[in-house]
Amino acid sequence: MKIDRVTKHFGGLVAVNSVSFDISEGELLALVGPNGAGKTTLFNVITGVLKASSGNIFFNGKEITGKRTNQIARMGIGRTFQIVRPFGKMTVLENILVPLGKAFYTRLSVFSHSPHEKIFISKAMDLLKSAYLDDEANKMASYLPIGMQRRLEIARALALEPKLLLLDEPAAGLNEKESMQLKEYIEKINSSGVSILLIEHDMKFIMSISKRIVVLDHGSKIAEGTPSEIASNPRVIEAYLGRKHKKGDKSA
Amino acid sequence: MDYLMTLGIFASIYTILAISLNILTGYAGQVSLGHAALFGVGAYTSAALTVNLGFNYWAALPLSILITALVGALIGLSSLRAHSDFLVLITIGINFVVVALLKYTPFFGGPYGLLGIPRPSLFGEAMNTFEYFWYAVGWASFTILFVYWMSKKYIRTAFEAIKEDEEAAEAMTVSVPRFKIYAFAISAAFAGLAGNLWAHYMGVIFPGNFSFDTSIEIMTMIVLGGIGTIRGAVFGAVLLVFLPEYLRFVSDYRMLIYGLIIVFTMLFIPSGLLGDNSITWRWTRIFKKGDRVAKNNEN
Numbered sequence: 317m318k319i320d321r322v323t324k325h326f327g328g329l330v331a332v333n334s335v336s337f338d339i340s341e342g343e344l345l346a347l348v349g350p351n352g353a354g355k356t357t358l359f360n361v362i363t364g365v366l367k368a369s370s371g372n373i374f375f376n377g378k379e380i381t382g383k384r385t386n387q388i389a390r391m392g393i394g395r396t397f398q399i400v401r402p403f404g405k406m407t408v409l410e411n412i413l414v415p416l417g418k419a420f421y422t423r424l425s426v427f428s429h430s431p432h433e434k435i436f437i438s439k440a441m442d443l444l445k446s447a448y449l450d451d452e453a454n455k456m457a458s459y460l461p462i463g464m465q466r467r468l469e470i471a472r473a474l475a476l477e478p479k480l481l482l483l484d485e486p487a488a489g490l491n492e493k494e495s496m497q498l499k500e501y502i503e504k505i506n507s508s509g510v511s512i513l514l515i516e517h518d519m520k521f522i523m524s525i526s527k528r529i530v531v532l533d534h535g536s537k538i539a540e541g542t543p544s545e546i547a548s549n550p551r552v553i554e555a556y557l558g559r560k561h562k563k564g565d566k567s568a
Numbered sequence: 569m570d571y572l573m574t575l576g577i578f579a580s581i582y583t584i585l586a587i588s589l590n591i592l593t594g595y596a597g598q599v600s601l602g603h604a605a606l607f608g609v610g611a612y613t614s615a616a617l618t619v620n621l622g623f624n625y626w627a628a629l630p631l632s633i634l635i636t637a638l639v640g641a642l643i644g645l646s647s648l649r650a651h652s653d654f655l656v657l658i659t660i661g662i663n664f665v666v667v668a669l670l671k672y673t674p675f676f677g678g679p680y681g682l683l684g685i686p687r688p689s690l691f692g693e694a695m696n697t698f699e700y701f702w703y704a705v706g707w708a709s710f711t712i713l714f715v716y717w718m719s720k721k722y723i724r725t726a727f728e729a730i731k732e733d734e735e736a737a738e739a740m741t742v743s744v745p746r747f748k749i750y751a752f753a754i755s756a757a758f759a760g761l762a763g764n765l766w767a768h769y770m771g772v773i774f775p776g777n778f779s780f781d782t783s784i785e786i787m788t789m790i791v792l793g794g795i796g797t798i799r800g801a802v803f804g805a806v807l808l809v810f811l812p813e814y815l816r817f818v819s820d821y822r823m824l825i826y827g828l829i830i831v832f833t834m835l836f837i838p839s840g841l842l843g844d845n846s847i848t849w850r851w852t853r854i855f856k857k858g859d860r861v862a863k864n865n866e867n
């Protein structure tokens with residue numbers, strides 16, 4: 317995927333400011349930056365939830381700027397949400413069955429094919445197994461603890477058989493054990509050939525999982541490089557520490 | 569006997585209406601308080617085609633269904649711009665507009681309605697009440713079977729997805745506009761069928777038959793029975809057709825009682841008498857499959 321000078325305004329606020337970067341096939345790229353840096357907004361622009369004010373996005377050589385969310389998903393970009401949004405009143409299994417109907421939603425075969433067909437159920441159970449959720453298959457999704465809901469969202473996105481997966485702070489609010497399980501899961505997905513763009517706050521998590529990092533601050537890309545380059549980059553340190561100092565000043 | 573048959577015909581027609589509203593509101597989550605407008609479009613289309621334009625009933629039947637479905641699709645299309653919280657208001661508005669249009673259009677007979685709507689005929693003879701009863705029951709059964717079949721297919725999955733979360737549905741390749749329009753069109757097609765059955769049984773129709781009160785009545789049926797289930801829609805429709813006939817006070821205070829039913833159901837048994845999660849439905853299951861209920865409760 318190629319992001320080329322993408323800008324997003326909200327009225328006078330520039331949430332994303334002419335950001336460019338590429339993700340190559342099979343890569344796991346981390347997107348970091350302080351709160352409000354524009355990371356989630358960029359995800360929403362990529363997936364067509366928000367319209368870019370300017371700039372272009374290409375996926376597999378095709379321009380996807382301006383396409384509808386469902387079309388972009390169909391082209392092979394799966395995503396999760398910062399605030400989890402599983403289909404809460406469906407069971408865990410039913411959540412996975414939704415994307416498995418991908419081939420039917422644009423055709424009249426949506427009237428003839430059933431999510432109860434064996435092939436879909438067994439595919440869904442396989443996906444749940446790899447997300448360590450097979451025991452929860454018949455539970456209502458909203459009853460699961462947050463860690464499981466996060467993995468359910470990832471499994472649901474994977475059911476689209478995406479080439480690229482966008483994960484928005486998947487480790488937020490998880491305990492140590494859940495976080496480890498998640499990391500294992502993400503690595504497994506990445507090694508199966510799916511490219512991943514990962515937003516994360518937890519630097520330890522990022523450093524251990526990604527080889528390349530893009531840093532946003534106030535909507536602009538301020539750095540790009542390997543974890544060690546990023547860790548010693550003065551602009552990055554300032555973005556993170558500077559912000560804290562300012563906050564400290566205000567409250568003082 | 570004719571009286572019972574007539575009630576049976578009304579129950580069949582309201583069953584079709586309740587099931588059709590259930591597709592839109594129960595499955596796809598699009599709350600409409602203007603369903604009677606589509607009922608009216610079906611009735612008036614069929615009446616105008618046969619009375620004013622000389623169509624045969626059997627030609628008017630598919631046309632009235634098709635035209636109502638198209639009107640439904642248009643309503644769906646025009647509501648796409650609105651946030652779903654406002655859909656209720658829009659559909660109420662549409663209901664009033666449709667009734668007013670019927671009232672002021674001479675072609676549709678104005679406030680005096682359309683008279684002399686023919687009964688369908690079989691082998692050259694117009695159906696009597698007894699035959700029409702079975703005709704209406706036949707269509708109601710067809711509706712139940714069709715919607716039951718549909719509820720097992722991916723179309724239902726798409727509806728449930730947009731009901732729960734439009735943004736997540738889109739991320740799962742489900743086009744929200746497409747399936748909203750599908751829901752409106754399919755729902756309207758059955759409302760059109762109900763309108764056709766009503767018009768050709770009554771022989772005369774007035775704009776007032778399709779007013780906001782009727783929309784509330786249909787909504788009460790599915791709320792009472794259990795939104796999202798076919799059995800609930802059927803139960804609510806049959807109960808609310810027969811109850812006023814046997815309990816005098818229910819018919820005297822109809823709108824009051826509908827209002828109370830909606831309020832109390834929403835407060836105390838929000839999934840309705842026969843909804844999947846309602847206490848009352850679970851009771852009926854205990855007598856049948858006690859062990860299964862116990863298992864479900866564990867989860």
Ligand SMILES: Nc1ncnc2c1ncn2[C@@H]1O[C@H](COP(=O)(O)OP(=O)(O)O)[C@@H](O)[C@H]1O
Nearest residue numbers: 326329331349350351352353354355356357358
């Ligand atoms: N829908 C919106 N309307 C207006 N402002 C928004 C909207 N979404 C995000 N913002 C603003 O854009 C900026 C970037 O937000 P966001 O992308 O959520 O940051 P991050 O995910 O990096 O924490 C913030 O200042 C936020 O308040």
Ligand SMILES: [Mg+2]
Nearest residue numbers: 355356357398
């Ligand atoms: Mg964010």
